[in-house]
Amino acid sequence: MKLLDAISCFLxxxxxxxxxxxxxxxxxNLGIDVPEVALLALQAENSSDLNLHATPPNTAGQQxxxxxxxxxxxxxxxxxxxxxxxxxxxxxxxxxxxxxxMTLKVKASESRGDGKGKLGESLSWVSLRNGSVxxxxxxxxxxxxxxxxNGHLLSYKIELDDEADQYAKxxxxxxxxxxxxxxxxxx
Amino acid sequence: MKKVTFxxxxxxxxxVSSIAKAQNNGNGNGNGNSPAQEDPTAAHALNIxxxxxxxxxxxxxxxxxxxxxxxxxxxxxKVVFTQSSGSTSLWLNYSAIAEGENTYKVTAKVTGxxxxxxxxxxxxxxxxxxxxxxxGTGAGEIILTSTESxxxxxxxxxxxxxxxxLGHELTYSVSANEDNYGDIAASSPSLIVTYTxxxxx
Numbered sequence: 001m002k003l004l005d006a007i008s009c010f011l012x013x014x015x016x017x018x019x020x021x022x023x024x025x026x027x028x029n030l031g032i033d034v035p036e037v038a039l040l041a042l043q044a045e046n047s048s049d050l051n052l053h054a055t056p057p058n059t060a061g062q063q064x065x066x067x068x069x070x071x072x073x074x075x076x077x078x079x080x081x082x083x084x085x086x087x088x089x090x091x092x093x094x095x096x097x098x099x100x101x102m103t104l105k106v107k108a109s110e111s112r113g114d115g116k117g118k119l120g121e122s123l124s125w126v127s128l129r130n131g132s133v134x135x136x137x138x139x140x141x142x143x144x145x146x147x148x149x150n151g152h153l154l155s156y157k158i159e160l161d162d163e164a165d166q167y168a169k170x171x172x173x174x175x176x177x178x179x180x181x182x183x184x185x186x187x
Numbered sequence: 188m189k190k191v192t193f194x195x196x197x198x199x200x201x202x203v204s205s206i207a208k209a210q211n212n213g214n215g216n217g218n219g220n221s222p223a224q225e226d227p228t229a230a231h232a233l234n235i236x237x238x239x240x241x242x243x244x245x246x247x248x249x250x251x252x253x254x255x256x257x258x259x260x261x262x263x264x265k266v267v268f269t270q271s272s273g274s275t276s277l278w279l280n281y282s283a284i285a286e287g288e289n290t291y292k293v294t295a296k297v298t299g300x301x302x303x304x305x306x307x308x309x310x311x312x313x314x315x316x317x318x319x320x321x322x323g324t325g326a327g328e329i330i331l332t333s334t335e336s337x338x339x340x341x342x343x344x345x346x347x348x349x350x351x352x353l354g355h356e357l358t359y360s361v362s363a364n365e366d367n368y369g370d371i372a373a374s375s376p377s378l379i380v381t382y383t384x385x386x387x388x
Binding site: 038039040041042044049050051052053054055056057059060061062063064072074095098099101102104156158167168169170171172173174175176177178179180181182183184 | 346353
């Protein structure tokens with residue numbers, strides 16, 4: 001047994017010295033491809049619909065009550081890998097017609113949860129319309145984490161339109177809208 | 188040197204796997220059950236409801252008005268009434284949200300004791316500034332009766348503002364009805380004037 005060990009040891013040393021003697025260093029190429037990533041999803045805490053109500057005032061003569069802030073329970077998740085010195089943003093667009101006489105506003109919270117990297121910054125309350133408006137800016141390479149409690153929580157409110165003569169356009173109505181969010185380059 | 192190269196390669200491999208993980212993590216969708224979608228867009232539904240309503244109120248520091256007839260000073264004159272207490276102006280405040288193109292109106296009526304031979308009049312001004320929307324048109328001076336009379340018409344979605352100096356100014360007067368002067372009796376009738384906002388259409 002001892003003899004066997006001795007032979008093994010000898011062979012190992014011989015091979016090692018042979019290899020070491022043949023070449024002092026070696027190298028090979030290693031290519032890495034990091035693709036750009038831009039993924040966005042919405043995650044709802046529960047399945048109930050998001051409803052905003054304009055309610056009667058407490059006293060005759062006062063205006064309609066609209067400005068109650070409503071946390072939607074909907075979270076914006078995203079993953080982003082950007083090219084150097086590039087930024088992304090999240091925009092929102094209303095699909096449908098906002099009732100006349102009022103403004104629909106959204107606010108994304110600052111990112112919470114398991115996110116890492118250069119997460120986006122909230123632009124606070126912004127008025128939504130039928131064209132894209134920025135909601136979250138300065139997104140670099142990052143991920144928010146997946147699901148509710150990760151990313152940016154959306155809050156909504158409706159406000160009266162400040163422009164003159166808009167109040168008369170408020171009418172009894174039930175309006176269903178879609179709010180479309182897009183992660184896009186911010187150039 | 189080899190160790191350093193290997194370590195570098197290991198770090199890079201680790202780095203790539205983190206990115207792959209990030210891509211998977213980001214693939215959430217609206218309900219958490221559907222297959223992952225690789226898409227930079229997502230949407231959710233939002234409903235906005237506005238209910239129709241109409242509310243009316245009166246403002247004025249002293250809404251118990253009293254009128255007194257002063258006895259004619261010169262024989263041959265008719266009796267004349269002057270306000271002896273209460274606010275000289277009350278203010279009609281209202282808030283409304285209309286259904287489509289429908290409008291509201293305000294009616295008034297007087298109830299209480301008989302006051303034959305006397306006209307109880309109210310002058311309803313146009314709406315003051317301080318509100319917004321489609322406020323109604325004041326009727327001017329009308330004689331109140333026991334049946335509803337329109338005092339403000341054409342009210343759409345609006346609010347007048349709440350309080351004095353806001354909405355429509357109401358000024359009252361009492362006078363003898365010359366056609367029924369013979370019905371006037373020495374008495375102290377007590378009356379209630381009621382304003383109601385209602386659908387006009």
